[in-house]
Amino acid sequence: MSAAPSQTVRTSGKVLKSEVLDDIRSGRLESLSAEEILIWGLGNFHPRMALSCSFGNPEGLVLLHMLTRLEPSARVYMLDTGRLPQETHDLVDRVRDRYGVAVEVVMPDAGAVQEMVRAQGQNLFYESLEKRKLCCRLRKVEPNRRFLADLDAHVTGLRREQNVTRTGTARVELGEGGRLVKINPLVDWSREDVMKFVRDHGVPVNRLHQRGYPTVGCAPCTRAVEPGEDIRAGRWWWENPEDKECGLHAGEEKDGSGI
Numbered sequence: 683m684s685a686a687p688s689q690t691v692r693t694s695g696k697v698l699k700s701e702v703l704d705d706i707r708s709g710r711l712e713s714l715s716a717e718e719i720l721i722w723g724l725g726n727f728h729p730r731m732a733l734s735c736s737f738g739n740p741e742g743l744v745l746l747h748m749l750t751r752l753e754p755s756a757r758v759y760m761l762d763t764g765r766l767p768q769e770t771h772d773l774v775d776r777v778r779d780r781y782g783v784a785v786e787v788v789m790p791d792a793g794a795v796q797e798m799v800r801a802q803g804q805n806l807f808y809e810s811l812e813k814r815k816l817c818c819r820l821r822k823v824e825p826n827r828r829f830l831a832d833l834d835a836h837v838t839g840l841r842r843e844q845n846v847t848r849t850g851t852a853r854v855e856l857g858e859g860g861r862l863v864k865i866n867p868l869v870d871w872s873r874e875d876v877m878k879f880v881r882d883h884g885v886p887v888n889r890l891h892q893r894g895y896p897t898v899g900c901a902p903c904t905r906a907v908e909p910g911e912d913i914r915a916g917r918w919w920w921e922n923p924e925d926k927e928c929g930l931h932a933g934e935e936k937d938g939s940g941i
């Protein structure tokens with residue numbers, strides 16, 4: 683897992699070191715801890731790597747805590763869909779104060795959202811799966827794709843047990859065309875592992891978690907869950923479980939948005 687310069691491979695206009703490709707394809711990264719895989723990512727990609735943090739899941743904050751301690755100038759970004767609850771914006775400012783990290787806030791294309799709302803209304807997502815995915819695509823997937831186009835790697839808080847759509851997630855994945863490396867350091871962590879880390883390290887998390895929200899996305903598409911209810915039950919609760927991805931992580935961003 684050397685980060686030393688040597689032979690390179692050109693993929694879709696970008697250049698990945700052959701050692702990086704070897705590391706990913708050999709499967710040996712699967713045995714590394716979360717911190718070890720972040721060190722591997724920083725060594726190979728920083729500053730062309732960024733953590734995707736929704737500020738609505740404790741996983742992203744756990745990674746932000748780890749990453750900024752390993753590299754204070756590590757990059758962190760969030761997607762501001764325009765429909766996030768105030769508690770999420772409050773958390774961004776708390777994190778800026780505590781960690782001194784300049785969170786890169788990525789916005790949707792204003793013209794595209796304006797046209798969608800004009801044609802479909804403010805709350806189109808309740809009307810059909812197709813309209814929900816359209817909203818996710820314009821507010822999340824397209825801005826995310828635009829931001830990632832300038833990176834070589836991104837870090838996510840995906841865990842296999844989060845959803846039926848995520849059970850096959852690997853610790854490190856190569857995106858379509860070998861264009862972008864996706865690093866999932868917490869892929870084999872349980873929810874209990876995440877919350878223990880939060881408690882042990884005093885990691886700031888979204889205040890809505892205390893009010894029954896296991897995850898927090900856009901305000902109109904997130905609700906609190908009952909005790910014992912599935913952790914993802916509060917997201918797009920009117921849809922089938924297999925449809926519950928926003929497209930950010932589904933088959934690489936083809937359809938909609940899963941933050």
Ligand code: SF4
Binds near residue numbers: 763817821902
């Ligand atoms: S989660 Fe809801 S409001 Fe947010 S982008 Fe998707 S459909 Fe739109």
